[in-house]
Amino acid sequence: MDLLSNPAALIDQTLLLPTATAGQIEALCEEAVEYGFATVCIPPVFVPLAADRLYGSTVGVCSVVGFPCGYNSSRQKVQEAADLVAAGAVEVDMVIALGPLLEGSLAQVEEEIAQVVLAAREGRVKVILECCYLTDPLIMRATEAAVRGGAAFVKTSTGFGPAGAVVADVQAMVTAAAGRIKVKAAGGIRTFDQYLQFVAAGAERIGTSAGTSIVKEWLARCV
Template identity: 40%
Template structure:
């Protein structure tokens, strides 16, 4: 919904007050208590986003995702076609990041990047929010940025009647609680399918408290907009904590280690 800046300020102030006072709304308990639960792999976006990711490592990522039955393989745009080809015939979804990891591209570039990724086979898009605009309370700018990607790229995909799911990365490590609520609310209003915690490239990572806050913020959407926890998730126990806090998707580069119920090495995200 397009709003004036004044209307955004009023709506966000109301949302912040409501969410911060709504501390009794706990997410439903998760049935996933072991990595062997067949539902667990379907929560995992298996990621390789490092700048030194070579094609051979991308193939390994895809093969691991197929072996364990993960929800998606999440990669930078340059690798999308390779991933789509490698995953062909499997149930694993090719996913691309855009505006990554800073969120500082222009809207036109983000739209082009999303369209390009989709044309190369991406079937989910994870975009980084305009962090500076959010922190400066330029709410219309944040809305327009997300809405353009949602409407001009994800919803205009012509081979299906369904839009490509758009996950909006808030980069919560830079935000106050009020800013997290504002960013998530704007993303939902702009057409996001998920609100997501972090890129994993700015220090810190997903926390139980942030996931719970985003879950409460999205309650008004009645399940239409979900929460993805990402960054610093390297063990099954951490995954379970995020799922118990309200996340429905987990972004991690440690999927294979987690499925083996071992803690991943330092340096993964």
């Protein structure tokens, strides 16, 4: 791993708290431009604001669909995805419905993903599995469904479940993805050492609310 590479390029700097304010989103966007994060990942209501603040920069706007539980109807998720991209999001992180997956209805999971991908049009879709509820075989089957559904990424966690990202889960996802889609690790990643662990495991995007401190750690230690 190249420790001289700025970690910001792989980070979705995230603020999804229910108490988030417009002022906090504006500050997040300013930090994202300053540090060079891949995207800001924010609540849907703030997408137009962030798209305006980040216009002309290299930082993308990411938002969420079916968040955080995933049990919205497929029709609702499709509409959410279409609305987000129309408002300026370039990436959409969707939560799958866990019930069908746990019951073995992989075709239903795949179809919902495919519908959201179609609705997002040019927007890249990341499929959130909430791995803390799943066994390794289910993680791998869900990753395969994400591949067949046309997603760009498969993602570990919302950060709102009982556990966040786990290295072993990322490794299972990477194995199942087999280079066909990318893997995003998110949930509880707050230090540069954790960042390194997940990137070493194969994650190509990191979701965290601690992006600024991670980059500062990198600057202090490696530059």
